[in-house]
Amino acid sequence: MSEGKYNIKAVSTLTGIQPGTLRAWERRYSILEPVRNEAGHRLYTDEHIRKLKWLSEKVQQGFTISQAASLLEQHDEPAHNYLAEAGPRHEALAEELLRALLRFDEAKAQELINKAFALYTIDNVTINILAGLLVRIGALWETGEITTAHEHFATSILRSRIGMVMHSFPHNGVLPKVVAVCGPNEWHELGLLIFTLFVRRLGYEVVYLGASLKEGDIFVVTETVKPKFLFLSCTIRENLEPTLQLADDIKKQYPDIHIGIGGAAMSGAVPERALQYVVGNTQNEWKDWMSSRM
Amino acid sequence: MSEGKYNIKAVSTLTGIQPGTLRAWERRYSILEPVRNEAGHRLYTDEHIRKLKWLSEKVQQGFTISQAASLLEQHDEPAHNYLAEAGPRHEALAEELLRALLRFDEAKAQELINKAFALYTIDNVTINILAGLLVRIGALWETGEITTAHEHFATSILRSRIGMVMHSFPHNGVLPKVVAVCGPNEWHELGLLIFTLFVRRLGYEVVYLGASLKEGDIFVVTETVKPKFLFLSCTIRENLEPTLQLADDIKKQYPDIHIGIGGAAMSGAVPERALQYVVGNTQNEWKDWMSSRM
DNA sequence: ATTATGTTGTACATTTATTATACAAGCCGC
């Protein structure tokens, strides 16, 4: 997995920005630093393409390039905070956040979340802290250790913050589109949400549909969106069979769509015909799965 | 958010006012003072855009600019005044937003929402545009004009943005706490959400619990939060009796809590014993209800 | 070797700002 892929010509045609302009932007505003190959030629990544698309969109809207650049810098700040990666501290913070949520103290909870975003990377906070707490709260609720009230309140705040992050990633047209939806009769969206977050973070435009749809609706979506990837989530064993059936049906009608199925029901032993749909359980597996199909 | 964003060109296209005119207004009437960047260029905020929109609307109606300016200066409560009229333009925006949502075009949808926040007040956008669309989408779904997929997708985005706004209001620590929850067997949270938004806007700290809780959980919440106000939402007639029962039970155990019940089931003829809980249907009624019990 | 595509500088034209002043069209009081 090499870092840079696109040369300046490719970037120019992809983004519609002249090569000279690209170099000028790089020289004048510190928003781009493509790596160089042995010959000193610029090599841009997907991340760069997205930034450029976003910038050129802002310029189209009437902003000057310098304004757009400074907007991007603000927007980006938290992401570049590599300072205190991992470490035990962020578990203490999650612990404190959980306590605040369980005593319905929203002010404190929001303060802690803000602190988390200041200290750790976006991925870390959203996936490990926020989504992690969603999982824990779900478990606490199922075992009856907390009430539905605790669960509703905490879930609302956590999901709202995750949504804020998710919807504020600059996603733009270069990369193919993705649809994420729960399998038939599936109501647990959490795993799918985390997955969606991850895929968005990579820059894909994800149409997140959440809990399961009525029979046939998924075809309307694929017809409208024309995605390259479709992800189904299946957590309960009994639902695996209809989910596979659905995947097969879609595959038949839209052979070009890459279909993946994730969730607890896909772990362990699965039927032969399910193997082609396995995406894996870790972020690295997901990443490999995506990039091997690009 | 940041201080100034829009340059004069962007403002001109957003408001339809010529750059020269913008400068003249600034020079002649002290209604605008955009900050300047290092180069001395004007940078306008969302607030400015809204003021200008309002002014230009007044001018369109026949007022002179100096009159409009003094009107603005007189009742200088920025948040509440130039929102009421709104006009037909924001319906066009809502219309366009709906279309974007129904074709799963999130990028366009988010862009339109951002534009809405620039042009109109927070209340207007959240309550009229976003919540308004939630209602319409609910209706479209119930009549079968759109699929569950459309409904899931649009609802997720709209609620996420509403949540962003709701959770970012500062709560005033001095004001008493409020709990908002749906009555027994109630699943329509939308009205409650709008109400919560309104109460938060007044500065109260609201514990929003949403759809109905398991029997008895509400007592855990009141025990923990010790709110001064408790709001129940009841939209279906059949659920009114259990809701009233619940209210009575709470009243018996916590006589100091003011309980209100809202929603469609409380409109029209209601049982005698329900009258004490009526909060009304309009924002003004809500406001009176709250302030009469402070 | 030739061609295509890079690179770094520098230079220049264009666009977009800025201020200050001027002016024509419209409205109002006398």
Add this chain to the structure above:
DNA sequence: GCGGCTTGTATAATAAATGTACAACATAAT
């Protein structure tokens, strides 16, 4: 109707930002 005021727009002089072009050279591929 006339003079004065308001108000939108136009102009000129100036400055900065920004896109693009060119020269001189380096590398890769055919």
